[in-house]
Amino acid sequence: MKVKLGAKNCLYPMPTTLVGANVNGKPNYITIAHVGIMDHGSISLSMNKAHYTNAGIKENGTFSVNIPSVDMVKETDYCGLVSGKRTDKSQLFEHFYGELKTAPMIRECPINMECRLIQTVDFPRHDVFVGEIVETYCDEQCLTDGIVDLIQVQPILFAMNDRGYWKLGERFARAWSIGKELKDR
Amino acid sequence: MKVKLGAKNCLYPMPTTLVGANVNGKPNYITIAHVGIMDHGSISLSMNKAHYTNAGIKENGTFSVNIPSVDMVKETDYCGLVSGKRTDKSQLFEHFYGELKTAPMIRECPINMECRLIQTVDFPRHDVFVGEIVETYCDEQCLTDGIVDLIQVQPILFAMNDRGYWKLGERFARAWSIGKELKDR
Numbered sequence: 001m002k003v004k005l006g007a008k009n010c011l012y013p014m015p016t017t018l019v020g021a022n023v024n025g026k027p028n029y030i031t032i033a034h035v036g037i038m039d040h041g042s043i044s045l046s047m048n049k050a051h052y053t054n055a056g057i058k059e060n061g062t063f064s065v066n067i068p069s070v071d072m073v074k075e076t077d078y079c080g081l082v083s084g085k086r087t088d089k090s091q092l093f094e095h096f097y098g099e100l101k102t103a104p105m106i107r108e109c110p111i112n113m114e115c116r117l118i119q120t121v122d123f124p125r126h127d128v129f130v131g132e133i134v135e136t137y138c139d140e141q142c143l144t145d146g147i148v149d150l151i152q153v154q155p156i157l158f159a160m161n162d163r164g165y166w167k168l169g170e171r172f173a174r175a176w177s178i179g180k181e182l183k184d185r
Numbered sequence: 186m187k188v189k190l191g192a193k194n195c196l197y198p199m200p201t202t203l204v205g206a207n208v209n210g211k212p213n214y215i216t217i218a219h220v221g222i223m224d225h226g227s228i229s230l231s232m233n234k235a236h237y238t239n240a241g242i243k244e245n246g247t248f249s250v251n252i253p254s255v256d257m258v259k260e261t262d263y264c265g266l267v268s269g270k271r272t273d274k275s276q277l278f279e280h281f282y283g284e285l286k287t288a289p290m291i292r293e294c295p296i297n298m299e300c301r302l303i304q305t306v307d308f309p310r311h312d313v314f315v316g317e318i319v320e321t322y323c324d325e326q327c328l329t330d331g332i333v334d335l336i337q338v339q340p341i342l343f344a345m346n347d348r349g350y351w352k353l354g355e356r357f358a359r360a361w362s363i364g365k366e367l368k369d370r
Contacts, residue, residue, distance in 0.1 A: 003323050010252065015197065150346070157342075164359060
């Protein structure tokens with residue numbers, strides 16, 4: 001039987017990211033899991049307008065999207081608990097810059113995507129920043145035959161329903177493949 | 186060591202959804218995993234402009250986002266393999282309508298979100314449809330103490346890197362909680 005939940009967002013789990021931006025000349029990081037894929041080359045971040053990081057993204061027109069591993073869950077959660085307004089998070093990770101020069105990336109994260117802000121979609125309480133990915137950096141040990149290996153990355157998945165962080169399970173089927181059985185019927 | 190991958194989208198895994206829309210008066214379904222959360226009440230879908238479903242979403246201004254379970258992986262993949270242009274998918278699932286009347290939802294999916302189109306963000310090859318969630322329907326057995334239980338839902342996670350479908354693993358930490366240890370240091 002179907003139960004009505006009201007207008008409840010159930011698009012979970014989503015990948016938990018650490019977004020990096022320079023704010024007032026210093027790296028700052030914020031935890032964001034309300035993300036999305038806009039097209040193959042671009043990513044969206046939904047960021048409450050009250051956040052400290054938004055001004056830095058607007059000022060520089062750049063940001064980074066870093067994928068933390070399960071073993072970074074404390075640091076990841078911490079970045080969502082404390083604001084850069086009151087707490088200097090610039091020394092929390094080892095950072096590096098890429099070709100955009102102003103998007104600080106987190107070396108400890110297995111994957112880093114360096115983004116140029118191409119659009120901001122305005123919502124009542126959120127800036128949805130859309131970034132074009134300019135370069136992607138991956139830890140060598142997270143590549144298997146040149147392909148990003150999620151077993152090695154160990155991403156942190158987030159669900160709002162239960163306010164939980166989840167691990168990724170096993171790969172069990174191939175896309176654009178397993179459904180062919182029905183096609184051939 | 187970091188390896189440069191070029192401008193590669195690595196925001197995976199994402200939840201695999203079946204998007205429902207009426208096209209030419211009949212229910213049609215398409216598999217979309219390039220989704221996102223725009224704010225607490227709205228969802229984005231990145232849909233290649235070549236898809237059959239786009240016209241139906243534009244015409245009716247409504248669509249549904251259905252979360253299939255792992256045991257529906259064949260049907261889910263199939264909906265991404267064949268186009269409604271050539272194949273009638275209207276009988277593939279049992280459907281029902283909600284208050285919007287024109288957004289067909291899939292009874293077999295444990296979660297259904299009924300959406301009103303509120304914005305379309307134009308990308309060169311994609312329509313990014315933003316839907317406001319109007320009502321959410323959940324199978325009774327997927328609720329534990331009134332909360333959506335992802336263990337019961339068994340969502341299908343998608344990664345483009347390896348073109349794989351993945352299962353969800355275990356919950357291992359609580360958000361806005363586990364990071365407090367660092368705060369108190």
